Amino acid sequence: MILFDLLFMLLVAYITGFLYYGLYRNITARFQRRLGPPVWQSFLDSIKFFSKEESISHGWMFYLGPVIMMSGAIMTLFFIPLFHTGESFKGLSSYGNLFLVLYLLVLGALGNALAVGASGNPFGVMGVTRGLSRLFALELPFYISVIALISVSGSADIVCIAASQTEWNAFAYPLLFIAALFSFVGMMGQAPFDVVGAPVEVYSGPASEFSGKFLALLMSQSAIFTFAKLVLMVHLFLGGASGFVELLAKSFGLFLFVIAFGAMYGRFKTPQSIDFLLKVPTSIAIVGLILATWS
Amino acid sequence: MFSEIKNRFATDDVEVKRKGLYKVVVKHERLFALIVMLKEMYDYKTLNTITCTDWIEEGHFALTYIMTTLKRNETFMLQTMILREEAHTKSLSYLFKQAQIMERDLHEMYGIKFEGNENLKELSLENWVHTPPLRREFDTLEFVNNHLTFRDGRDDNIDTKAESKRLRAIKKAEKEAAKKAKESKKAEDVQ
Amino acid sequence: METGFLQEQKVLEGDLNSENSHQNSVDFLMNWFRKQSIFVLAYGTGCGAIEMPPTFTSRYDAERLGIRGAATPRQADVIIVSGYCSYKTLRRIIRTYEQMSNPKYLLALGSCTVNGGMYWDSYNTIKKLEDYLPVDMYVNGCMPRPESILEGFIALQKEIGEGKASSWQKYEENYEFYRKNQEAVLGKKVEPSYEADWYLYEGGL
Ligand code: SF4
Numbered sequence: 001m002i003l004f005d006l007l008f009m010l011l012v013a014y015i016t017g018f019l020y021y022g023l024y025r026n027i028t029a030r031f032q033r034r035l036g037p038p039v040w041q042s043f044l045d046s047i048k049f050f051s052k053e054e055s056i057s058h059g060w061m062f063y064l065g066p067v068i069m070m071s072g073a074i075m076t077l078f079f080i081p082l083f084h085t086g087e088s089f090k091g092l093s094s095y096g097n098l099f100l101v102l103y104l105l106v107l108g109a110l111g112n113a114l115a116v117g118a119s120g121n122p123f124g125v126m127g128v129t130r131g132l133s134r135l136f137a138l139e140l141p142f143y144i145s146v147i148a149l150i151s152v153s154g155s156a157d158i159v160c161i162a163a164s165q166t167e168w169n170a171f172a173y174p175l176l177f178i179a180a181l182f183s184f185v186g187m188m189g190q191a192p193f194d195v196v197g198a199p200v201e202v203y204s205g206p207a208s209e210f211s212g213k214f215l216a217l218l219m220s221q222s223a224i225f226t227f228a229k230l231v232l233m234v235h236l237f238l239g240g241a242s243g244f245v246e247l248l249a250k251s252f253g254l255f256l257f258v259i260a261f262g263a264m265y266g267r268f269k270t271p272q273s274i275d276f277l278l279k280v281p282t283s284i285a286i287v288g289l290i291l292a293t294w295s
Numbered sequence: 296m297f298s299e300i301k302n303r304f305a306t307d308d309v310e311v312k313r314k315g316l317y318k319v320v321v322k323h324e325r326l327f328a329l330i331v332m333l334k335e336m337y338d339y340k341t342l343n344t345i346t347c348t349d350w351i352e353e354g355h356f357a358l359t360y361i362m363t364t365l366k367r368n369e370t371f372m373l374q375t376m377i378l379r380e381e382a383h384t385k386s387l388s389y390l391f392k393q394a395q396i397m398e399r400d401l402h403e404m405y406g407i408k409f410e411g412n413e414n415l416k417e418l419s420l421e422n423w424v425h426t427p428p429l430r431r432e433f434d435t436l437e438f439v440n441n442h443l444t445f446r447d448g449r450d451d452n453i454d455t456k457a458e459s460k461r462l463r464a465i466k467k468a469e470k471e472a473a474k475k476a477k478e479s480k481k482a483e484d485v486q
Numbered sequence: 487m488e489t490g491f492l493q494e495q496k497v498l499e500g501d502l503n504s505e506n507s508h509q510n511s512v513d514f515l516m517n518w519f520r521k522q523s524i525f526v527l528a529y530g531t532g533c534g535a536i537e538m539p540p541t542f543t544s545r546y547d548a549e550r551l552g553i554r555g556a557a558t559p560r561q562a563d564v565i566i567v568s569g570y571c572s573y574k575t576l577r578r579i580i581r582t583y584e585q586m587s588n589p590k591y592l593l594a595l596g597s598c599t600v601n602g603g604m605y606w607d608s609y610n611t612i613k614k615l616e617d618y619l620p621v622d623m624y625v626n627g628c629m630p631r632p633e634s635i636l637e638g639f640i641a642l643q644k645e646i647g648e649g650k651a652s653s654w655q656k657y658e659e660n661y662e663f664y665r666k667n668q669e670a671v672l673g674k675k676v677e678p679s680y681e682a683d684w685y686l687y688e689g690g691l
Pocket residue numbers: 532533534568569570595596597598599603604605627628629630
């Protein structure tokens with residue numbers, strides 16, 4: 001039964017992730033006053049990349065990197081329940097709590113760094129160093145707000161946190177939500193924190209040496225991972241979901257906000273983004289933590 | 296300034312092309328002394344460019360050094376001749392840093408050797424083994440015909456000039472014939 | 487009967503409107519996916535490169551056809567040779583082309599790639615691109631407008647969909663022929679050196 005659950009979750013994440021990514025491209029195109037590709041374009045891209053021949057080899061670590069990323073994304077997905085009510089689609093969430101999920105969130109970046117390091121592509125290495133240094137700054141405000149939530153709801157279980165909200169956490173603790181949202185924009189690789197894969201500067205950064213099937217794997221990974229992160233945010237701040245419609249509506253709303261935010265802003269340099277993340281969202285998160293746990 | 300140049304460097308008169316643009320032809324031995332003088336005493340601090348003209352009939356290259364002073368907004372062109380066969384002169388890179396790359400370019404395109412320039416590697420051609428391409432004895436068309444393949448033209452390709460001539464001749468003949476016919480008709484009518 | 491370039495263009499374009507394609511269903515599906523998603527290497531040679539930004543950005547928006555820019559040759563499907571190529575550029579194009587992974591396509595823009603264009607008597611540019619690299623589709627004009635580039639892309643898509651665009655196989659099969667031609671103009675050492683010595687060492691640029 002649980003196997004069926006997991007497979008179904010994977011399928012949902014895969015399809016929704018690609019759909020969201022296609023919508024992302026389409027909506028950004030509308031922001032730029034053009035038609036944009038059809039919604040299923042990213043799916044076509046990934047299938048095409050799976051059908052390409054592979055002609056490079058950089059040793060086994062290079063092959064292993066995308067696999068690590070993929071498994072990181074899938075594990076993250078499995079440990080996050082889709083709904084906080086009912087029995088089904090809980091995945092493995094009863095075996096691991098929020099701390100595990102937070103750990104799994106960085107596994108992808110780690111795998112990427114290992115693979116790119118093995119490939120030796122200078123642009124890839126540049127992108128990875130940017131990514132890792134930004135990652136630390138990114139996680140600080142997110143962790144602080146998550147810890148505040150855990151202490152408020154008295155549990156590190158995602159289902160409990162989602163279920164314990166009478167009023168949405170986003171409205172009950174707006175400061176925590178804002179701080180986490182900044183990190184979330186960065187985690188989704190959106191402007192102004194998109195310096196990692198900046199196409200005009202470092203030739204798509206960490207992905208520059210990956211071709212064909214690796215790239216397809218990376219695309220699927222990012223689609224699944226995006227969906228997992230969205231579900232996590234919905235559970236932590238937006239009151240969870242008890243049905244597909246609610247889940248899709250909430251996650252899509254969040255996604256739309258992130259896209260719009262990204263389309264509006266230019267790009268921070270690496271030091272700028274670290275500076276900003278360590279100063280503004282972190283201090284907001286700390287203030288939020290104090291306010292939330294005061295009484 | 297002009298008379299000083301004329302007397303000290305045994306040149307012709309300095310030619311004033313227009314206001315603020317002067318040109319003088321100077322012997323090769325005295326060129327560098329003149330450049331130093333212009334730079335140190337008359338504030339010509341900028342070397343704009345070094346150009347070369349190939350006088351193949353006379354057997355020499357004309358090197359032109361163009362210098363500018365921003366202080367008075369004046370430009371000085373110094374021309375000197377060097378022999379084509381030797382194509383050898385001294386580098387100016389110890390005076391002006393930018394001369395290094397200009398000389399590298401001239402070396403590549405004309406094969407002029409600049410003594411004292413530490414890097415005369417090719418700039419935009421790679422592994423070029425033929426005559427330097429801007430020398431006039433280098434026949435571009437011949438080179439292209441020998442080294443590169445062209446796409447064949449169409450079979451019904453026609454020489455447009457000859458064709459238009461032929462068409463015009465035909466038209467003219469037709470016109471004349473028509474005229475003649477008309478005249479003969481008129482004559483008949485009159486009769 | 488048409489001869490010369492017109493005929494070659496006909497052969498290249500194939501009989502695009504004919505229905506008879508001999509491919510099994512898997513190939514057909516794969517080709518359909520390939521045709522729908524084309525990643526173009528962001529690389530320009532010659533003046534034609536200036537028409538590519540409008541093609542890919544808001545004004546002409548090639549993305550609605552699934553045509554999208556790719557940053558590195560590893561991810562690209564199509565390389566556009568957008569105009570005259572001097573020997574120095576040709577070296578880089580050959581290196582880039584060989585870095586791309588199969589299946590890959592080459593689109594040539596402008597009359598310079600067809601027969602030398604207005605650089606027909608230049609000592610430093612090649613005249614006929616297909617001697618050195620296999621060409622899938624020519625777009626002629628000097629320079630082709632974004633509309634014609636898009637038209638070329640659509641023709642290429644059609645060819646890919648019918649499984650006829652197979653220049654990369656041609657390149658592998660006739661490698662000796664292409665290599666001989668490349669060496670004839672570029673000398674024995676065709677590829678540029680990997681080291682950055684051309685600007686770092688010996689005084690450099
Ligand atoms: S065909 Fe015309 S526009 Fe294109 S590269 Fe040649 S000269 Fe330039």
